[in-house]
Every structure is written in C-alpha cells, then in structure tokens.
Amino acid sequence: MSTSRWAAILPDFAPFRSGREFRLLFYQGTVTYFGSFMAMIALPLQIKHLTDSPLAVGAMGAVELVPLVVFGLYGGALADAVDRRRMILLTEAGLGVLALVLLVNALLPDPLLWPLYVVAAGVSALSGLQRPALDSLMARIVPHDQLTAAAALNGLRYQFGAIAGPALAGVVVAFAGHAAAYSVTVLGFLASVLLCLRLSPAPPVKGAERPSLRGIAEGARYAWSRPVLLGTYAVDLAAMFFAFPNAIYPFLADELDAVWALGLMYAAGAVGSLVLGMTSGWMSRIRRHGLLVVFGAAVWGLAVAGAGASSGIWLVLLCLAVAGAGDMVSGLGRATIWNQTIPEELRGRLAGIEVLSYSVGPQLGQVRAGTMAGWTGTRSAFWGGGLACVASVAVLAALLPKLISYDADTDEDALRRRAAREAEPSGAPV
Template sequence: MPGEKRRLSSRRQAEAHPLRKVLAVDDNPLEPHPLIPERPRWSHRLRGLTMDLTPLRTSREYRLLWLGSGISYIGTQLTFVAIPYQVYRITGSTLAVGLTALFELVPLLLLSLVGGAVADAVDRRKLLLVTDSLLALNSLILALHATGDNPKVWILYALAAVNAGLYAMGSPGLRSATPHLLPPEQLVAAAALTGSVQNLGAVAGPMIAGTLIAVIGLPWTYGLDLLTYLVSIVFIFLIAPIPPLPDSNRVSARSVLDGIRFLKGRHVLQGSFVVDINAMVFGMPTALFPAFALERYGGGPEIVGFLYAAPSAGALLAALLSGWTGKIRRQGLAVYIAVLSWGGSLVAFGLSATLLLGLVFLAIAGAADEISAIFRNAILQTAAPKHMQGRLSGLELAVVASGPSLGDLEAGVVASATSIGFAVVSGGFLCIAGVGVIALLMPQFARYDARNPTP
C-alpha cells in the first residue's frame, strides 16, 4: 500500500543516516526485561528519547543509592547558597565571598585523590555512611553558628572547607559504586539518571534556598540540609555492603599515586579527562555572567540568575531525553561531537544581542555538556578496572573541581584585556580547536567502542 511504502521508505532513510553509522548506533542494545511489560506501539516512538529507567527498575541497591544521594544533593545546594550569602551579609565584601570558593577548592583538589584511594580499599557503603554522617554534623554546626549574635567569617571559611573536604572524600565512593551495582550495559542510563537529579538540584536548589533564607532564616535553612543528610543515611544504610575487591591495596601514598600512574599509555581514559579540561578552561564563561547581565542585556540580579540557571536547565532537559544514549557504541566520538556543540553554542552566546537568544544558546551548551558527561562517565566506569575506579573517580572529581575555576580565570583575564563578548567567543573557538588537537593526538578516544571497552 502507498502509506506502508512511505513508512518503510522513511524508516530506511532514518536507518541509513550517516551519523548513525559513524556513531555505531545499536538499535537493540538491551534485551527486554521479563518483568517490564511491553509498551504500546505509540510509546515505542518516544522510547528513543525519554530517559531509560531500567537501572531504577532492576536494581534495589542502585535505587536506594540514587534516592539517597539525590536528596542529599538537593540539600547541599541549600548550603551552597547559604554560606556565601551569610559571608556577604557579615562583611559586605564580594572579595570575602570569592575567598569562600578558594577555601573550598583546596580541600577538593587535595582530598579527592585520597578519597578515591579510600573508596578502592574499603566498603563503599561504610565510607558513604561515615562521610554523610560527618556532613550532617557539619550542617548542624553551621545552623548553631548562624543562631549566634556575632557569627564569625573565619568559622564559615573553616566549615566550608570541611564541607568540601568531606564531599571530596565521599564522592569517589559514590561515583564508583554504580559499576558494582549494575551491569555494564546499564551504566549510560545510570549516568543520565545521576545527571538528572544533579541538574534538578542545580536549577531548583538555589531558588529554594533563596526563598527559605528569606522566609525561615539561615539556621533553619542549614537545618533542612541536615535533614536531607539524615534521610540519605537511612537510604544508604539499607543498601547491601559494597566491599572492596579481594586484591585491593591498602590506603597509602603509593596507592594514591598508582591511580595517576595507571593513566600512562591509556589514551581512552586520558582523552576523557583532557577533553573535559579543554571544554571547561576555554569554554566556561560563568564569571562573565554578571557583566553580560548588566552591560549587554541591561538587567540586574534577576538576569544574572537566569544566566546561571540556563545551562543547568538545558542539561536537565538533555538528561530527561537521554534514552537514545544507550544505543551509542562510539562513545568517545560522541563526546567530541558534544564538546564541539558546547563550544559552538558558547560562540553563539557571545554573539547574541538579546537575552532570549543568550538563554537559548546557554541552554543548548548545558545540554551538550550533559551529553558529554553521560558518555565520559560511562567510559570511565566501563573501561577502567573495578579495582581502580575509586581512584580514577577521585581524579575526575579533581578535574571537575578545578576546570571551571580555571575557566573563570581565563574568561576574566581575557575580558579585562579585550571585552566580554570577545572573551566568550574566543573561548568557544579555542574549545573547538582544542577538540581538533586532542583528536589528532588521541585518535584512540574517537575509536572507542562500548562493546569492546579498552582503557
């Protein structure tokens, strides 16, 4: 029949799309689960876009871990906003607020590698229980300190540093626990699920925090963060133990360095780190958002908030529509394409004359960054051996923590010497050029196939 022929022709054209061949799209990467009923025909068309919830359906342990970490992450965003706000209220100095980030960055960089070595050597469940309990105690101290008549800035700096240090110690254990709970073919979907809750927290957390600070005050805002940690502890307690592998090394300076030395000659894992550093250093313009809001868009603080929220909103949308990512086998190449899209979107943002266009391009950039993160996490969790995943997750955290700070520095220096528009546009082009250089130096990363994972 003519209608049937048209449908078959459209399907053949879609299957013959050159990008599908380049990325090695797998139309049926997973066998249907016997407990998951067949979806009606109309929903099959949406399955390729909507988020894959298979990890939540099939693994009780992962479901508990995802819920607990997601709830505590949203609470963390409350403190992320409350500490700088309290510092500014005490001092009235933007420099004092900026120093908060410095006090947080140092323990993040120093302890993330240590936390990775600890994660490989101990029961990850116990590690998360200890770090979450100490983070809850830190939130309690912040709440009690906020009730005083004369709160001290140095105490806030110290507590912010402790908060960051505990996060650095626990995060590698959290990041590297997933491969112990799920089969390899579900790791891409798990990365998208993790990204969805983190981006939801990044979008909603600051807005909720601002409202809470205005309505119930700082002490109770810190108290709600404490409550989220208590809920997280309950969920993690219900998880079965995640013991280290029998041949795991004890925590030592040598075991920490072994994680760095392991990368030697392993171009796929090196590429996943280097391409992210390239994207963050040359393409991260968040330090210029206030200037864009005031000088280009003629707005105030509310416009700054929109600019900060736009990338996270785009990333959240990308995570919610990430069902197709599980079909991609050439995941390294997909990362390159995503980072090129990130750089191109930032070039367009730098050239945008209206706020609406600027927000759209920032949202696209955030979506591209989320797709890159999904595939990079899947590569790390699949290609790296399990006895090294904690240390490599710690190294990844160090990259993630330092990259945006270096990007803000690069953007600020270039903008002060030229203009804010030139700083963003040139950074986007340098990011694109960096991908080309990395692709030439590390062709193995583009050839990485998820069905034959090699580091």
C-alpha cells in the first residue's frame, strides 16, 4: 500500500506536529488514564473484598453521581474565569493525594471501608472540576482544521487506559494486592503533575466574569439556543440511557454459559473504539460532523441490540466491539462540533454541560438496564434498549434537522469561531 493510502487510514498526527501543548496534554492524559483505570478496578474489588456485598459495591456509583453533577457545572463556570492550566494542575495534584490515601489505607493491617467512599466522592468532584478545563483548552491549543484529528488522538489515549489499566489491575490485585495497584496510580499522577507543570499559562479571556449561577445559566441558555449543540447532547443522552447495558453483562455471560468471557465483554467496546481510532485518518476530511453523531449513535444501538439477540459469546463480543466503534464515531463528531462552534468565553461552561451529557447518561443507563432486565429478562434489556436507542436517535434527528445539515465549512458559528481563532496570535485566548 502506498504512503498516501496509509496516511488516509492511519490516525492524523497533525496536532502533534502543530503544538507542544497538545503533546504535553496527550502524554499527561495517557499516564493519568492508565493510573486512574487501575484504581477504578482496584477500588470496587477492595470494597467487595471487605464486604462481600453487591449493594456495597453499587453504592460507590451513588456517592459519585451528585459530586459529578455539582462540580461539573461549577467547574465549567470556573474554567471560564481562571487560568485553565492552574486549574488542571491543582486538580491533578488533588487526585494524586486521594490516590495516596487509598494506598495508605490499603497498607493498614485492617483497611477501613469508609475512606473508600470518601475518596470515590472526592475523585468524582475533582474530575468534575477538571474535565471542563481540559476539554475547553483543546480548542485554544489545536488549529481549527485539526480538531477532529485531535479528538481521535485523545480517544486513543483514553482507550489505551481503558484496555491496559483494567487488564493490568486485575493481575496486580490478584498477585500483589490492592496496595500495589494504588502505587501505580500514585506514580501515574506524579508523572502527570510533572507534565502539567510544563504547560504554558492559559488565562481567561479579557473581562471574564466570576463563577456564578447566572453565568452557568447563561451557558445553558446558549446551548438551548443552538439546535446543533442541543442535538449532540440529546443524541448522546438517548444512546446511553437506552443502550448502556454494562451492569447486566454478568447476567448475559451466565445465560451464555460463558462466565470466563466476562472480562472480554467489558473490554470489547474499548477494543472496537481503539480499532476505529487507529484507522481514523479519513475522518479529518469529514465536514458533516452532525451525520457522524447520528450515524455513530445508530450503529451503537443496533450493535447492542445484536448482542442481545446473539446466541454465541463470540458473536456477542463482535457486536460489542462494533458498538464501541460506533460510540467512537459519534464521540468524534460531538467533540468536533463543540470545539468548532462554541465561543471561547463560554467554552468552560459548555464543557461543564458536556461532562453531564456523557457522564449522567451511562449512570441512568445502568438503572434502565438493570430494571428492564429484572422485569422482562436480560436478553430483552439488550435488544429492546438497542432498538429504543435507534428509534430515539431517528426521532431526534427528525426534530433537529440542523444537526444533520451541520457543515463545518458553512455553519455560521463554526465560521465565526474559525475567524476568531485565525485573527489572534497563536495561543492567545480568543
């Protein structure tokens, strides 16, 4: 295959060549995701070890939800008012301290249970604060025409952590204990903080207002007034609510007499996303990103329905991998639209809303899947939810035609954002 053909398939690495800041954030995110996923697996395993109670493990999700919602919204307003680099640095250091708490607790002769819930809530709060600053910084440091490529590369670092972190965590916990897994997490955050220290300052725009409820409401009003943005949020929420069946994977594995494949089921979606990301070079040439959002969400729903209708474990795994690829396509479309259209002075607040759209949906989806499985059975919770996802996406596409017709070369908000980006010196807040 010729070099040009390989370039059309492989990821577009133009953002790496365009700026040092993107490279630093890419490396920082890679080590953070890897270490964080180690802790995400070790923490519920430790709760299970201490309590042997499914309810105690499930309670971790409950203590995480409220801090994520509250601090996600506040973090969005804060990201528009302070230096984003400082915000990222301080929250990353705070996450490292919480990882150290887990390590110290695990080293006690009799580890305590309550610190695990306190740390889970603290991690959720700090992540809610940090994520808007990280997401809103991307549109400032990456050239306008490379935002899709940047989103694809960021997806790759996430999938690396989602696959390697849990896989290694299971082995480390089994053979070396929880403390060893938490040690890796602490070292990951230490490396991340050192990388964050090398980032350039990212001050707010001139005249930025202090964080307030009025400011948060202003961001919400802007999102509500833009059908394209509203469509990205609505499609993502619908897809996750109707077709996020992770909570019932163990029950499907039991029905297929394939308990041995449970870990593969959890990893299959990440593998599908990784494969899509590794062959995403063609996506840099796409201009109709709204179509990506809708098409990817529809593929996600159909694949989840296919998993529920499949009679063999390998076909289930294939369907889950296809679902992951569809989710990646939809996610790249959403991220590109957000970064191409949202003005800098509102970027943090809208990033806070984005955190809610892709965090609350899976939480509610877990409840939907578990409840429906209890009422109608595991299989119907899969295929019924998947088909409901496809139907809801079709309805939303019909109700929000501007999402389907979005074109990066003609959309007024995208053109305005491009002009503002090109009019300012490199790295200046615009």
